[in-house]
Structure formats: structure tokens, C-alpha cells
Amino acid sequence: MQTELELIKQAQQGDRWAFGELVRHHREGTINVVYRMCGDVALAEEAAQEAFIRAWTHLPSYKPRSPFRNWVYRIATNVALDTLRSQKETVDVESVDIEDSGQRPDELTETRERGERVRRAVLDLPPASRAVVVLREYEDLSYKEIADTLGIPIGTVMSRLNYARTLLRQTLTPYMEGI
């Protein structure tokens, strides 16, 4: 079994099979990052594919000083932000919500409703803070990794996280009491 570094080197030399292995390995995390950023599964898959295509194009310039995963997440985050910007007129974050299923709220389980409220609260965050929250809370990246991934100082990571958590607490306080 080849290591990730070997696969990266092969892919850098144009080996599409090796790149396919990398795609398979990082697909789920990448889709999740984009999904948490834009809140739409189909859009997330499409944006994740776009992120991998950009990764392939820029792969020759990738240097394995930082993990490949972080590098792909960086691309995916940028693709998600681009997607949000370009789709702003057509995809309203507020519209990507739970009640569209036609079910009445009392038909939903409490846990599911809470999950959807949380998702919406995250989507309501400013994109820059949202990216930091997604990478920290859902992908478990360290501050240093987030800083590398987003190309921002660690101090900015900390302040964006504090800001995002303050906003989330304001929005989600009623649901936090239920935990």
C-alpha cells in the first residue's frame, strides 16, 4: 500500500490513478467542509469536485510541508466562498432549511430540529468566521492548521472563533439549555 506522500509525488508527475486515490481518501472531509460552508448537499458535491480539479491543476506547485488534507481544505474553502458569492442571488441560505420538507415542526424529532437549527446558525455566520468554525469544530484542525489552511495569522483564527462562538451562543442559547 502506498503512502499518501508517494501518491502525491505520482500525481504531481501526472498519474491520474494516484490522484484518484487521493480524491477517494479526502472526498468525504472535503464535501463536509463545503457542505458546512454552503449548506446544500448537491452544491457541496459539485464544489468539492471543483476543488479537486483545482487541486489537480495546482498540484505541481504543492509542497508537502503542510498536510495534503489542509491544502485541499484550503482550496475547498475558497471554492465554497466563490460558490456562495456567485450563487448569492439564487441560493438564499435562509431557504436551505428544514421546513421545506412540508412537515410540521411537531413531526420532527427534537434532536433533528436542533441539528437543523445549529446548521442554520452556522450558515448565518459571516463566511470568514464560518470557515474557521467549520475547520475547528467539524474537522478538528488545530489553530496552526487552520491558520495555514486559510492563510491567516493564528491570532486572527482565535479572534474569529471567539466572535463566531459569541454569535452562535446568542442564537442557540435556547437549544443549549436542552442539552
Added chain:
Amino acid sequence: MNNHATQWLGAYLDGELHGLRLRWVESHLKECAVCRSELEALVGLRELLRESPAVEVITQPERFAAQVGLRLPRRQEQPPAQKAFELGWRLVPAGLLCALVFVQAVFTIASVVQVALSLGLGGDLGALLFSTPTGGPSLLDLSKLSQASLADAVGMLWGLVQSGGALALLPALYLCLLAVIGLLYWSWLATWWARRRHQHLTAADNEF
């Protein structure tokens, strides 16, 4: 300014505090009920955030990878001529270093020969090589170059060249070669820096 640890609690929860700051927050938490309550709220928020389900990916991994594979553009291969140029370009400093070593070696040997000849070890050959028909400065005067001012040094070299001794052009040639090698090296360095800067700017423009 308050004395609470509020701004550090998020980093504390994330395990990102170390050393004195960590110890300060830990000891502060033992004493401060407000900060403990804040920390509990952050813990609650984290649990709530992580309750939110991950995406249920529709496309199977193989299918997803295949879809990406179909959309991958063909990489632009460097043409062989450009590859050769790049290789040659990278070898320029090594070539210049070799040239410098060669020039130094040649002129060191030449200096040794000069000294030997000036000591009469070469018989008539020394007299022939060091003769200065017009009475200008001799090659041996060059040993004084290092103590001379710039104007005097130039004057001496020019006088030597004009006098037409057999080895008259040797030091001038030596200095010229050093200047050329130095100039080439600095030019290469400047071009390398400019290319690198251009590549960075291009990469930044194309940044994802």
C-alpha cells in the same frame, strides 16, 4: 479592563493554551465562578455544534472519483526545449563557479611561474618576458598594486599594457575575467529573483 479570562476560554477549551497563560487560566478558573460558567457554556455550544449531522453524501466514492477524473484537464507538459533551458538555467551558477575556480587556478599558476622567473630560475626566458621596451612599469610592480590608490593602480596597469611586456596583459585579463564572472552571477541572481517574483504573482493571481 476586567480580570476575567473570557477571551482565553475558547483557546483553553481547544487545548491551544500553553505555559504561563495555561496556568493562569487554570488557576483563574478555580477562583472565578463567572469564567467557569462561561466555559460550561462553551462546552455546551461545542456539544450542540457536534450534534449537527454531517452531510449524507449522495455520490459513491468510486463514482465521485470517476466524475472528478473525467473533468481533470490535461496538464501542460513542458516542451523538451524548455526543460533543457530550465536545466541549463539552473546550472549557470555552477558553471560560473567552475569558471571562477579555473581562472583562479590559472592565475595562481601564472603567479608562481612569474615569481620563479623573476628569481632567475627560468634563465633568459625571464628577461624576455619581463622586458619592458618602452621603459614602463614591469610586471613585478604589480605586487605594489594592493598598496596603491585606485588611480595609481589604474595608471600602473595602463602603463604596463602600453609597455607591451609579454605578460603585461595577464593581470588586466585576470581582473576583467573576475569582473565578467561577477557581472554574470549578479545578472543571473537578479533574473532569478525577477522570475521567482513573477511566478509568485502569477500563482497569487491563479490562487484557487
